[in-house]
Amino acid sequence: MSVGGFLSLALGCFLLVLAVAPHAAHGLSSSSTLGVGSGAVAPSATGGICASSVTIHGYQCQEFDVVTQDGYILNVLRIPEGRAEGGGGGNKQPILIQHGVLVDGMIWLLNPPEQDLPLILADNGFDVWMANSRGTRFSRRHTSLDPANPDFWNWSWDELAAFDIPAVFEFIHGQTGKKIDYVGHSLGTLTGLASISEGRLVDKLRSVALLGPVTYLSHMTTPLGVVLAKNSVDQIAMSLGLAEFNLGAKPLADLVQDFCHFPGVDCFNLLAAFTGSNCCLNDSTIDLFLKNEPQSSSVKNMVHLGQLFRGGVLAKYDYGNASSNAAHYGDVRPPVYNLSNIPRDLPIFLSYGGQDALSDKGDVQQQLESLKLHDAGKLTVQFIEYYAHADFVMGVNAKDIVFGPLLSFFKNQQ
Numbered sequence: 467m468s469v470g471g472f473l474s475l476a477l478g479c480f481l482l483v484l485a486v487a488p489h490a491a492h493g494l495s496s497s498s499t500l501g502v503g504s505g506a507v508a509p510s511a512t513g514g515i516c517a518s519s520v521t522i523h524g525y526q527c528q529e530f531d532v533v534t535q536d537g538y539i540l541n542v543l544r545i546p547e548g549r550a551e552g553g554g555g556g557n558k559q560p561i562l563i564q565h566g567v568l569v570d571g572m573i574w575l576l577n578p579p580e581q582d583l584p585l586i587l588a589d590n591g592f593d594v595w596m597a598n599s600r601g602t603r604f605s606r607r608h609t610s611l612d613p614a615n616p617d618f619w620n621w622s623w624d625e626l627a628a629f630d631i632p633a634v635f636e637f638i639h640g641q642t643g644k645k646i647d648y649v650g651h652s653l654g655t656l657t658g659l660a661s662i663s664e665g666r667l668v669d670k671l672r673s674v675a676l677l678g679p680v681t682y683l684s685h686m687t688t689p690l691g692v693v694l695a696k697n698s699v700d701q702i703a704m705s706l707g708l709a710e711f712n713l714g715a716k717p718l719a720d721l722v723q724d725f726c727h728f729p730g731v732d733c734f735n736l737l738a739a740f741t742g743s744n745c746c747l748n749d750s751t752i753d754l755f756l757k758n759e760p761q762s763s764s765v766k767n768m769v770h771l772g773q774l775f776r777g778g779v780l781a782k783y784d785y786g787n788a789s790s791n792a793a794h795y796g797d798v799r800p801p802v803y804n805l806s807n808i809p810r811d812l813p814i815f816l817s818y819g820g821q822d823a824l825s826d827k828g829d830v831q832q833q834l835e836s837l838k839l840h841d842a843g844k845l846t847v848q849f850i851e852y853y854a855h856a857d858f859v860m861g862v863n864a865k866d867i868v869f870g871p872l873l874s875f876f877k878n879q880q
Contacts, residue, residue: 514604515543515596519575524549525588532637533609534600534629536621541604542634543571543596548589549579558593559672559880560642562634566652566680567623567767568713568760570602573651573859576754581865583649583872590873593642597634599626601710602761616709622770622783623653627660635670645672647876651859652824653771655679660780663807673813673879675872677858678822681780681805681836682829712762743821744854746861755860780805805836815846815875817868819853846875 516527520543528544547558563584565573574596579585588594598605600621601613611618638646648671650658655676661667662674706717713719770783777784781800785791788798795801808814814837818830837845848871853861858868 514541515570515572515575515598519572520545520585523579523585525579525585530637531607532597532633534633536625536629537609537611538600538629539605539607539609540600540630540634541598542637543598545584545588545594545596547593548591549585550589558591559647559876560593560595560638560644561587561647561649561876562595562597562638563587563649564597564631564651564654564658565599566650566654567771568711568763570598570604570759570761571596572758573755576751576758576860577862581862583859583864583869586865586869586873587876590877592647592876595634595638595646597630599630601763606762613710619709619711619764620766621764622767623657623660624770624782626653626767627657627664628666631657631661632666635667639670645670647673647675647879649675649677649872650679651677652680652855656681659805659808660803662809662812663803663805665807668809668812671812673815673876675815675817675875677817677868677872678825678855679816679818679830679833680825681833682774682778708765710762711765711768713760744856744861745821745852746857746863748862751860751862805833806839808837808840810839810841811844812840813844813846813875813879814840815848815872817848817850817858817872819855819857820849820851821854824855846871 514529516529520527525545526547528546530542530544532540532542534540563571563574565571574584575582584594584596601619606613608618613619635646648658648667650656655678658667658674659676659679659681662671708718711718766783773784774780779802781802782795784800785794791798791800816830816834818825818827820827834847848868850857850867853867857864861867
């Protein structure tokens, strides 16, 4: 959830592919014992999100390693059934839930079980999957690169759309044999839509849900996010020779703190400074959030999100000069993602808030304009006037306000 604390939503507020080679993926269960080398990968460390936030509530939970075509090893969780089922699952509809920038899958599991979307879906008969994007704490692995190597961080959200999401889709489809429902929040909506617009996922996709969607950012009003974007903090980080975007480490932490002193920026409540005034978060949830987030991303990813805000165009990464763009794309300008390419008969659920400083109403309307020719009855739009960006994932009343209608939407696809 790009609800991310700190820049998570700042530049992550520039939220949510690279149209390159076709994707391929393979998975290794967490019980695997392969070593790194010759293309093999070590299994995920035990005691991850499953142990800390799922099995302790009485749910089954499995963790897998999914390897992208460009070699990143993604930690993927599966909650195959509800708490009360007692091992009687099978033949269930799979749903993939995708977080946003500078956070990981933990963001969906910070409230009590009856308020957490993944567990609600599992209790209602769905086969629930959650992916952790490259660079986050459980997905800091590669078949040949180490995170200490700057090359490990040579990617933007283009690659998340081109490699990460397709790899996870392919793995889930291989495990279940079924088309997949997709839920994205913030950057998770951008990468999902970008991937679909380029023809990826379509043959394995049943429906899409977009919570706090981000595709255009021209109307973003978050005070700290706007200051950071206009002052090109993302590009400053690149000029400092940084490859990993880690807000918990110097010099980025000091840099962001300096901008907190700008007129109109109040960092006393960092979450609100990035996301808008969330109506419905309790203190214990925020405390748990701050203990787990933010996660790392790449500086290149933040630069790309900054380009989306400053340029106002939904396009691939701009390398900054005509010759470099021509070398990568065969054109002096980066290609534009055309959301009107999304299949008109694809069922879409879109929920956005009137107080959301990242997913602003004006930008959402531009996104809806690209879907104006969508088939009748295939686009469900929900507007919640008092919701801001984080409410869609962590709101104490999201179970009734958002997740209830979302659950009905998915069940109507059956």
